[in-house]
Amino acid sequence: MSENKDPHVAHTSETTAATEEVKFVYDFTEGNKDLKDLLGGKGANLAEMTNLGLPVPPGFTITTEACKTYLDSGEEPAALRDEVSAHLDALEKKMGKKLGQADDPLLVSVRSGAKFSMPGMMDTVLNIGLSDKSVTGLAKQSGDDRFAWDSYRRLIQMFGKTVLGVDGDLFEDALEAAKKAKKVAVDTDLEAGDLKKLVTKFKKIVKTEAGRDFPQDPREQMDLAIRSVFESWNTDRAKLYRRQERIPHDLGTAVNVCSMVFGNLGPDSGTGVAFTRDPASGHQGVYGDYLQNAQGEDVVAGIRNTVPLADLEQIDKKSYDQLMQIMETLETHYKDLCDIEFTIERGQLWMLQTRVGKRTAGAAFRIATQLVDQGLIDEAEALQRVNGAQLAQLMFPRFDADSKVQQLGRGIAASPGAAVGKAVFDSYTAIKWSRSGEKVILIRRETNPDDLDGMIAAEGILTSRGGKTSHAAVVARGMGKTCVCGAEELEVDTKRRRLTAPGGIVVEEGDVVSIDGSTGKVYLGEVPVVPSPVVEYFEGRMHAGADDADELVAAVHRIMAYADRVRRLRVRANADNAEDALRARRFGAQGIGLCRTEHMFLGERREMVERLILADADDEREDALKELLPLQKQDFVELFEAMDGLPVTVRLLDPPLHEFLPDITELSVRVALAESRKDSNENDLRLLQAVHRLHEQNPMLGLRGVRLGLVIPGLFTMQVRAIAEAAAERKNAKGDPRAEIMIPLVGTVQELEIVREEAEQVIAEVIESTGVELKLALGTMIELPRAALTADQIAEAAEFFSFGTNDLTQTVWGFSRDDVEASFFTAYLEKGIFGVSPFETIDKDGVGKLVKDAVKAGRATRPDLKLGVCGEHGGDPESVHFFHEVGLDYVSCSPFRIPVARLEAGRAASHSVGSDHR
Ligand code: ADP
Ligand code: MG
Ligand code: MG
16 A cells, blocks of 8 residues: 655654754654654654553664765764764663673664665664674573574674675575585574584675675674665665655655564574454454564565464464454554564564555455444544555456466556457557457567557557556556566567566467556466456446445445545546446546547548538538538437536537548548549549648647637537537426536637637527527636636636646647657656656646646636636546645546546545544
């Protein structure tokens, strides 16, 4: 589950609260879970557990502020050393022994821990304080030679690798060699003597590789490890991850110094991980793994077989019972699913970490409602525990979990969905095969702009390289196409047109593969796809209250009902026909925010449009328009019927006219061929002329929208007439049509005034001729910077604004979306110029600022101005929150995104009252 990573809330007052004397070190007893900015997630939660009275080994946390100072200046803050000494002193007193003390050493771990847990940060170093001297002290104290030498070799290994930068494989190989020499399979079979030899070997490795001896001074070990943690904030991996996840680069990491407890002291010791509920279903129970006689990451590293946590009851009932008790305490306290790390040292249980646990999208909904039922949280809080991205994930069709499938490998889940098709390895084949009706999956090492057409033709895209911001991922998300990228274990050979999976399975061109863009999994063969139960529910084919309704559907239903109750934003659909409108209605749409009329000019009607464009004389044009009128009208009648009682915003024709004409090359060839045969077709010749005449260098900025309406007489009035007559007809049929007429691409109020005047006249005529009273609102899109900047004037002539944020983004940035997404967005995302494409999430500072100002200016002129948004941003979670904040009345999005918008509108509205959970 993604945490709240909004960069705008990253710095809260707590980091700046310390006034004169900055405090760089906090004892575990001093912090709490709300100090994540300062103490990092791990440190804040260790403190919280300490305060709850849970058995946490004592220790202290060095703040992110200290890290920031180090990163800024290249040196630890002056006061840090003394503060660390003071806290170490206190720790030593508490434990009754000194760090690295020869006869009985205090040992500590040094652990990184930023506000958000992330890859690339320094791995924890355990057993700091051991040296050639203190290892014997530890052996004596514990009465266990083997344990002492095992701990020491682990320290040299971890320290060598993470602090001194020695290749970790060298240690692993030496360990393997030692096991081989002894003919044993697992590390626990090595005896004290073997480990002692290994320590000598490890020290040699350090000396050769790092060019220095392994430090024998315990304090030096600790200080070097702390500095390494600071430095790990800026590893390439960490930086990349932060860019991808939009975590600010200036947070810094905290460092935790924690006294050691030992899970490797024999069979009555061990280490484990657990969840307080099942992170997949949300059910309460015992979920986790345990490994006897092991330390640290052993339990998740797969070095020996772990046992299910439930088995701990047999192994150590006392610790088990205590752990169950603690898990309940944590759940009640955090009011959420927690994951934990623990260690048992000779029958004594120690808690080493906890945090609110990650979970699947389905579990997020189920857990939220379960917690409401348990009385732990209220509905407002439940709403904050889920999000639109999770809901969207639940709405994709998925592969049938019960089907027998062979997994080929796994990559990054880059764009959700389930796609099945024949493997093709180049764009050309993808296009060729898809034209002949085949479904294909385009498989590439990575994609580039040349692959665009192939990507469009494919059902899904699979690449072996690149991450979430790679070309394939960005473009696929833009197209809403399933994509798995960076499946590095799959070897893609585009020359030989084949893919080789681990284990040697080969997929040749034409073999069927299935890819799951929600999990990143890649399968061989056709995996059956099952519809999402959540969509079945929204479609009304499954009822949440039915006895057999599944838990997930019931949970979604409850949370949606709550979101609907609290949200202020209304949610409309972008829909062009009755079928989409009906579906949108089932999904909860409260009207249509954008009905595009362009498709109503395609198909069989194209020929009429051609005549309209080619008309030399007024009467020719009028004839063409007359023919189009009844067809348009019928479209609207159906749409108004489907949306009866709800507003329907119809946008008059927008795209450039040449889009309705034949392709220039095709037509040129046809004309040339005909001429060579001396039977040139008059109409084709005229068409060709028109195509040339209308050809534009940059159609996006050319003759379209209101400009068309002003240049082609009768076009807009025909559309207005069709709308008015359709509304009259619906009224006569006792319907309740609520049409709104929207003028696209307006840049100045004068354009709007002219169209408005003509439209009003037509509407008056229709009222007159039908005798039906009609009230049709007239408004405009705000999709050009000039329109936004002169919103006060435009509002004089507009009863509503609908922000067309797709075009507004294009025109504010000077981006032609189709061109820039494919060509350089990857580079921009990788360089961190923006964290997410401004076409996915609204650019608040630029485009958003225009929207905000236009809202204010428009309402100043016309207080009851109705305001909405109809760009794709209307269905994007983060953007919905923004539109809520700037005070729009509604968002409009594709039918499929409606539930997401409803949910996020609810979250936005209740956020101010709900608590900030994470
Ligand atoms: P990560 O951030 O990767 O989870 P941790 O700091 O939690 O890293 O530590 C890695 C492993 O070492 C975990 O299994 C943790 O429980 C264990 N560990 C950390 N500190 C101690 C300690 N003081 N005593 C025993 N085990 C520890
Ligand atoms: Mg951990
Ligand atoms: Mg537009």
